[in-house]
Amino acid sequence: MRKVSFAEFGGPDVLRLLDAEEPHAGPGRIRIAVRAAGVNPVDWRIREGQKLSAHPIELPSGVGLDAAGVVDEVGEGVEGVEVGDHVFGEGSDTYAEFAVMSAWARMPEGLSFEEAAGYPSVVETALRIIREVGVEPGQTLLVSGASGGVGSAVLQIARDRGIAVIATGGAANQDYLRGLGAVATTYGEGWVERVRGLGRVDAALDLAGSGVIRELVELTGDPLKVISIADLGAPDLGVRFSGAAGSVPDALAEAADLIARGRLHIPIEKSYRLTEAAAAQIDSRAGHTRGRRVIVI
Structure with a gap:
């Protein structure tokens, strides 16, 4: 099978599309x-070698956590x-033709594979950080x-729970954010004053790692x-x-x-082929995504 892998930490140029042995579903797992x-x-x-305790790896390593597909092996139990x-x-x-899954759910009716692949990690993260920050219905x-x-998931889950949201984003995304139920404003110079002008803030989430923790x-x-889910220096300022991950099956x-x-x-902003994995990660790192990016096998 074809699989994206890397043998050393570094930039997107370390990614390689290789022929690899197919994985198989062990106990408690399925293969798709x-x-x-x-x-x-x-x-x-x-891939860059950032120290993420939740994702220890050994080199060489494959790439990817989220996927949608067709079950073709069911493990014991x-x-x-x-x-x-x-x-x-x-x-x-999961950047591969076959992958072993540790948590899964049936795809909702009418959802394409491309759309479905965009949900797992982002929804789990959104549910987790809303819970961890302790914001309640009626708060902002x-x-x-x-x-x-x-962010797209957070805004919609908050709206479903009766939590008001003030959202910052680029000028081109203001209508998108409003369409998800948020009161939107731009980041950049003067953004703190603009937020203050919109009302009380009970809790906050940093999703971009743009150096705004103090504010x-x-x-x-x-x-x-x-x-924060993006600023590794947040704990230095007393911010978690x-x-x-929490319970992925529940999410x-x-x-x-x-x-x-x-x-x-959650809309798909752009799809890539397996041969374009490096380009997908370059675009992801650049930010400014509206919705999700996926690789179509």
Whole structure:
């Protein structure tokens, strides 16, 4: 099978598309024929050699966590899924023609493989950080860097739960953010004053790692009411960096429910071929994504 791999840490040029042995589903796992794989910031962070305790690796390593596809092997002890089922979820080395999955759910009716591959990690992350930051219905959540995949999920989940959102994003994404139910404003010079003018902020999320932790603490008045998923220096300012996943199966089940109820839709900004994995990661690292990027197998 074809698989994207890297043998040393570095830039996107270390990625190689190789012929590799097919993986097989061990106990408690399934294997899928991958139809699409999600492109996440954690993918290029790992490739660069950033120390992420939630994702220890050994070189050489494959790439990718999220995927959607067709079940073609079911491991010992697995129930409720059969060969031929269409599923989405998380696994390992998903930039490949076959991948072993550790958490999965049936794809909601009407969802394409390409769309489904864009949900797993971002919805799990969104649900986790909303929970960790402790924001309640009726309160206001500030989301910095809100137009990407996680931000798109956070805004819609918050709206479903009765949480008001102030969202910062680029000028071109203001209408997009408003369409997801947020009160939107641009980042850049004067953004703190613009946010203050929109009302009280009870909690805040840093999704872009753009050096705004001090300002988020200032706006909330409490470092414990700020969570970052992108700034590794956040703990130096008393702010929690959230990187360890919670219950992925529970998150996938909630994602499927939200999608089925029409309460969650994350658009695909761009699709890539397996041969374009490096370009996908370059674009992901550059940010400014509206929705998700996926690799179609």
